Amino acid sequence: MARAYWLMKSEPDELSIHDLQRLKTARWDGVRNYQARNFMRSMQPGDLFFFYHSSCPEPGIAGIAQIDGEPYPDPTALDPKSHYHDPKASDEKNPWTARDVSFVEAFRSVLPLGTLKAQAGLEELPLVQKGSRLSVMPVTAEQWAIVVGLAHK
Template identity: 75%
Template sequence: MPHWLMKSEPEELSIHDLQRLGRARWDGVRNYQARNFLRSMAVGDLFFFYHSSCPEPGIAGIGRIIATAYPDPTALDPQSPYFDAKAGAEKNPWSALDVEFVEAFPQVLSLARLKAAVALAELPLVQKGSRLSVMPVSTSEWAAVCTLR
């Protein structure tokens, strides 16, 4: 089963929000490579939930994909910060999917700690200049992160 890492700003959707809600729509991805990763996810795939753009960025828990990609409705909503004037009902280039809560870690695994782990040296997240909000995680990288929690 493929594994993933997906980033969210905690003030928009945090692992604790997902825990409280149980499930949520993952939307607002506006990078084509990240969107393509979303589109390749399958129901049942697990992902690390990464808190970004916050005082303590890092992996905060685990979620599961519960519905495959579909057109992102935020692209069509003029009130949404993710509105795309070029998108339309017939041609929406952006995708969203549905996720559910699996686990919140007792403490966030900080980016510094992830960068220090030799087993994660190839993880795109720790590569200089990597800013993708959605990325694959290899089986060995998944296991390495799981041992850090």
């Protein structure tokens, strides 16, 4: 089966590409949108994703990471101290998913959202679509190649 490509957003004060570089691997959790969760569940080990820094002074694609292992119930949904706690979730019925991810590459500089919006060939990338707020989204092989090319200029 062909490798799939994704984009996943994280606030860098929670988990940045540089944190992942230092840690080598981390748990990706806290996704509380059903469509984004379904994308996470459909990922395969070895799939690559753009690591997008969001809700920060310089939002943009900061690097590349990889999906490791299989999806599992997100433990933050059950933790009352967690910002991502879901009072409706239980051990028996936890609708939320977490994934383990590993570091691949940090770009020399963040590719800003404005650059991505202006780039020919990325018009259909969900990230640049008006009103798109998903934290996890698919990326086509063509879009992947364009963004990697921009990052390595």
